[in-house]
Amino acid sequence: MSARCIMVLGTSSGAGKSWLATALCRWYANQGWKVAPFKAQNMSNNARVVATPGGEYGEIGSAQYFQALAARTVPDVRMNPLLLKPEADTKSQVVLLGRVERELSALPWRGRSERVWPQIAEALDALRAENDVVVIEGAGSPAEINLAASDVVNMRVARHADARCLLVADIDRGGAFAHLYGTWALLPEDERARIAGFVLNKFRGDAALLAPAPQLLQEYTGVPVVATIPMQWRHGLPEEDGVFDERPSATGGEVHTRIAIVAYPRASNLDEFAPLRSIEGVRQGWARSPADLEGVDWIILPGTKATAADLRWLRDQGLDSAIARHAAAGGRVLGVCGGLQMLGEALIDTVGVDGNGPGLGLLPLVTSFEAEKTVRSTRARFGEVGGAWGALSQVEVLGYEIHHGQTAQHPAMAAAGDVARELIPGLAWQNAAGNVLGVYLHGLPENASVLQALFGGGAQTLDAAFERMAQGVDQWFDTRVLRL
Known part of the structure; x- marks a missing residue:
């Protein structure tokens, strides 16, 4: 043939x-x-x-x-x-x-x-x-x-x-x-x-x-x-370049959830959030300045090909302070992969993969970069999730990992009693208040189980x-x- x-x-x-x-x-x-x-x-x-x-x-x-x-x-x-x-x-x-x-x-x-x-x-x-x-x-x-x-x-x-x-x-x-x-x-x-x-x-x-x-x-x-x-x-097809439509999504009906995804220069895998744009009552837009975060319910820090560099960009825009204020007021924050790494206390790079730097300090975690990249498909189940993300408790998810960093509890902070709740071993953590969640798994919004838990319904299917x-x-x- x-x-x-x-x-x-x-x-x-x-x-x-x-x-x-x-x-x-x-x-x-x-x-x-x-x-x-x-x-x-x-x-x-x-x-x-x-x-x-x-x-x-x-x-x-x-x-x-x-x-x-x-x-x-x-x-x-x-x-x-x-x-x-x-x-x-x-x-x-x-x-x-x-x-x-x-x-x-x-x-x-x-x-x-x-x-x-x-x-x-x-x-x-x-x-x-x-x-x-x-x-x-x-x-x-x-x-x-x-x-x-x-x-x-x-x-x-x-x-x-x-x-x-x-x-x-x-x-x-x-x-x-x-x-x-x-x-x-x-x-x-x-x-x-x-x-x-x-x-x-x-x-x-x-x-x-x-x-x-x-x-x-x-x-x-x-x-x-x-x-x-x-x-x-x-x-309904996720766009290859991720930030494909600068207009906020508008699916009809009364808006109940406003989501801002931070669009830093080297953001990656933004296509995984495409299902959010087709859920009734969800309004999703992109954030490049503190003004873009005003009045939102969720802030998402997506993956990135350059965590340390994009974290510096985020600080240069003043977005770090805006995210911290949002979290302190009880607003939901979700970090995915590189976004999870940003939420921690520090980035440690001894092999020249990404760069060193302080994190946002919203989770008591530290990330160490390794020369070898983790690339795998992963099926996992959330443990007991507290606070604002509690609907994810016991939800089974299928996703994928693409990352050089490995993340763990900050030892000194743990000794002082500040311990992140580990929801999936080595893959997901949340803060004590329960409103800041960090995960290594890409693809959560593509799981019908996640959309059902968080919104009570799903997005249109890719096959359709x-x-x-x-x-x-x-x-x-x-x-x-x-x-x-």
């Missing part, structure tokens, strides 16, 4: 490649095909834990994890063989086939491509051998001519897979026809021939007003506009979102272009 391949390219980041690739995964699966997603290289701090062929655990980008679920298949490290996790503006941690590669992390960007291409090609070939259709997602734009010589994610992949390509533009930003034409024009002639259709995404208004632009664009390029997709404000997306493909596409 050698799967037929369709590739979703974009005129820019944020054009809608991940959304469309996910929709196509479910659409092809609904046609009865065995489908797998693939993205050669992803740059994101939103990652998921999946099993590796060797039976261990590894990381892939969240987008490919959700695409695998949409395709009704098991997520696999081969679906995103290269994951780059930004640690600073000019530095990324390199994850190859699920595992951190320190040697590759130290190489310059252009020096990596020939080192990683054999593994990328092998992963793609293996998926093609096991499936009927592989839905491939590109990255950024295929016309980034400064990177063409070291490309391992766009047209080099398209050529290797002999893929039919769709080119997507975000028309809401303006200039979509110029973006489509310019991208097409910058490609070599043999690569232009792979573009089977243009897609206008995030359209608002009357599609009839687009004429005669689609016809003119086809005259200039020979490529038809095969779909105009309307703006999808609440499509995938089905709506597949129905949209039938509605908005000239599906002849999708027949492989």
Whole structure:
């Protein structure tokens, strides 16, 4: 078997490649095909834990994890063989086939491509051998001519897979026809021939007003506009970049819970909080200043790829004092992974992973960083939880861990009688008052048991979102272009 391949390219980041690739995964699966997603290289701090062929655990980008679920298949490290996790503006941690590669992390960007291409090609070939259709997602734009010589994610992949390509533009930003034409024009002639259709995404208004632009664009390029997709404000798919909508969520009904998630520069795995945006009566927004925390019921400190640096940023904004005031007044605070580490007394780094520094002092804990990263899927049950988070008592949860730090009770504070209540051994603690909770487990809001305990109901399911997306493909596409 050698799967037929369709590739979703974009005129820019944020054009809608991940959304469309996910929709196509479910659409092809609904046609009865065995489908797998693939993205050669992803740059994101939103990652998921999946099993590796060797039976261990590894990381892939969240987008490919959700695409695998949409395709009704098991997520696999081969679906995103290269994951780059930004640690600073000019530095990324390199994850190859699920595992951190320190040697590759130290190489310059252009020096990596020939080192990683054999593994990328092998992963793609293996998926093609096991499936009927592989839905491939590109990255950024295929016309980034400064990177063409070291490309391992766009047209080099398209050529290797002999893929039919769709080119997507975000028309809401303006200039979509110029973006489509310019991208097409910058490609070599043999690569232009792979573009089977243009897609206008995030359209608002009357599609009839687009004429005669689609016809003119086809005259200039020979490529038809095969779909105009309307703006999808609440499509139900977690966004790859996490902070995807600056507007506070508004699900209707009387608001009973106001949640602010602190959006520090290296925040990670923000997609796990997407279910909160679809719960009736919950209003969720992002916080970057003390003003954003006024009047909220919950403050969430999410994960981060750089705990010490993001903690310094948080202090520079004055958010530390605002969080402390909120906690002192009895307001709920939830720290996840790096957010848990921030809630403690201190960060200790003797191996050069993250950095040293004082914590926020809201939990009597201390975190020590280790060279080896903990990556695993975890099922656990909360013990007896007190105070504001008491509804979580005895709730069973499934989540995942991705962290270098190991956290424990601060020994001197324990000797003085200040002891955090350990709710899950080595994974979850709360303060004596019961309103500050820290957990290492990612994915709590994705558990129906957690949403039922905290809100009395659940969010819309991912599977329902995938089905709506597949129905949209039938509605908005000239599906002849999708027949492989």
